[in-house]
Amino acid sequence: MNRAPGRATSRSDTLLFLGCLVLSGGAIALPERWSYALANGVRETALRPVLWLQQRAVEGRTSRSRFQALQAERDSAVFAAQSLTELAVENERLRALLALRGRTAVATIPAEVLHQAAPTDGRTLLLGMGSASGARVGDPVISPEGLVGVLLSVGGKSTVAMSWAHPDFRVSAATEDGTVLGIVAPSVNTEASETFLEFRGVAYRDTVATGTLVLTSGLGGVYPRGIPIGRVAGVRKEELGWERIYRLAPLANPGHLAHVLVLRVPAPAESLP
Amino acid sequence: MSPRRGSSQLLLGFVLLAGLHFYVRPRLWDSRAAPDFLLLALMLVAIRARPGVAALAGFIVGLVNDVLTPASFGAGALAHTVVGYLAAWGRAVFFPDNLLVNAGLFAGGVMLRNTLMLLASGTPAGQLSAGLLVWAPLQALTTAVAGTVILLLFRNWFAIRIEV
Numbered sequence: 088m089n090r091a092p093g094r095a096t097s098r099s100d101t102l103l104f105l106g107c108l109v110l111s112g113g114a115i116a117l118p119e120r121w122s123y124a125l126a127n128g129v130r131e132t133a134l135r136p137v138l139w140l141q142q143r144a145v146e147g148r149t150s151r152s153r154f155q156a157l158q159a160e161r162d163s164a165v166f167a168a169q170s171l172t173e174l175a176v177e178n179e180r181l182r183a184l185l186a187l188r189g190r191t192a193v194a195t196i197p198a199e200v201l202h203q204a205a206p207t208d209g210r211t212l213l214l215g216m217g218s219a220s221g222a223r224v225g226d227p228v229i230s231p232e233g234l235v236g237v238l239l240s241v242g243g244k245s246t247v248a249m250s251w252a253h254p255d256f257r258v259s260a261a262t263e264d265g266t267v268l269g270i271v272a273p274s275v276n277t278e279a280s281e282t283f284l285e286f287r288g289v290a291y292r293d294t295v296a297t298g299t300l301v302l303t304s305g306l307g308g309v310y311p312r313g314i315p316i317g318r319v320a321g322v323r324k325e326e327l328g329w330e331r332i333y334r335l336a337p338l339a340n341p342g343h344l345a346h347v348l349v350l351r352v353p354a355p356a357e358s359l360p
Numbered sequence: 361m362s363p364r365r366g367s368s369q370l371l372l373g374f375v376l377l378a379g380l381h382f383y384v385r386p387r388l389w390d391s392r393a394a395p396d397f398l399l400l401a402l403m404l405v406a407i408r409a410r411p412g413v414a415a416l417a418g419f420i421v422g423l424v425n426d427v428l429t430p431a432s433f434g435a436g437a438l439a440h441t442v443v444g445y446l447a448a449w450g451r452a453v454f455f456p457d458n459l460l461v462n463a464g465l466f467a468g469g470v471m472l473r474n475t476l477m478l479l480a481s482g483t484p485a486g487q488l489s490a491g492l493l494v495w496a497p498l499q500a501l502t503t504a505v506a507g508t509v510i511l512l513l514f515r516n517w518f519a520i521r522i523e524v
Contacts, residue, residue: 138428205431
């Protein structure tokens with residue numbers, strides 16, 4: 088492996104370098120479907136041992152803090168559950184009066200986030216769970232703070248989620264009172280060190296106050312209604328006469344998450360009685 | 361040292377770096393500023409190898425990065441290929457035996473890798489400036505410190521001569 092510089096080796100080095108550049112360019116140009124399939128294949132075979140190791144490390148690091156957090160959450164849940172039976176009965180009675188269908192049951196799948204060293208980590212998240220858990224492409228990913236993203240690719244032992252920081256992320260949203268609808272997308276032109284979302288497509292006649300909570304609207308069929316996304320942090324841009332774009336401070340930070348929940352929303356056919 | 365013992369020590373060194381990257385790093389400090397031991401392994405290959413071999417090693421390390429963070433597939437392979445190739449050439453130009461030069465090489469490698477990766481993956485302006493001005497220098501610093509410690513402790517394993 089010791090270097091022996093010379094004209095011949097220089098030429099072969101340059102050719103090898105150019106070959107690698109061409110292959111990298113080819114990888115960039117691959118259609119997303121192929122690149123996800125390729126990445127999934129390598130993760131499930133060659134990189135399986137290292138991912139297993141990383142998952143054990145993440146579990147080891149967070150098990151103690153998770154236990155303490157779980158204890159606190161359990162205490163709060165016990166307190167909140169005391170009035171739950173009465174509320175459920177009342178809810179069922181009102182739904183029956185209005186001839187509404189029963190609420191769609193949403194199952195959750197917990198998963199560890201396996202952060203990577205690459206600077207693009209956070210736009211996509213590698214999750215330590217696979218298809219055996221029942222997760223499917225398109226399932227929403229949430230954290231206790233709010234919406235994180237959506238599953239892009241599901242493998243046997245690992246899964247990739249697109250977070251709200253990904254340039255392609257979009258979600259149909261509404262304000263907490265449901266009066267203002269729009270689309271939430273990552274902000275393209277923000278100042279340095281600021282990470283904001285944009286609440287786009289809000290009609291010019293509608294005004295949203297700073298601090299208003301924005302939730303998923305449930306339109307589009309991917310994200311169920313009512314998942315918190317962020318709080319309005321001011322007007323980003325006004326298209327005179329027809330649209331306002333608001334800055335939205337996201338509630339969940341994909342770069343710092345250790346655990347997430349994947350929502351297993353039943354398909355329409357599954358949820359029908 | 362016999363060549364056989366040397367190559368097994370070298371292999372052990374890279375296994376150690378993989379262990380640090382995939383077990384110790386997520387266990388102790390899982391942050392965007394945490395040292396990148398895979399890039400460190402690439403730089404250690406680049407220090408010893410010809411530029412072509414370093415470029416190939418960079419391509420493989422980059423591909424591993426792309427597989428684990430498929431935000432923009434291929435961007436990592438491109439960035440690591442360039443970093444490996446330039447590091448191998450840079451090694452011939454600068455003083456190869458100086459510890460500080462090695463630390464600078466590690467830090468420069470992280471900065472260049474992050475810059476190329478963010479640019480090649482079409483990062484929006486806000487995230488780009490935060491990535492380049494905040495996270496890249498922090499990660500470069502921690503990687504340089506980690507690399508210096510590893511060089512001091514295991515330089516015989518990697519067969520690298522250092523003037524201390």
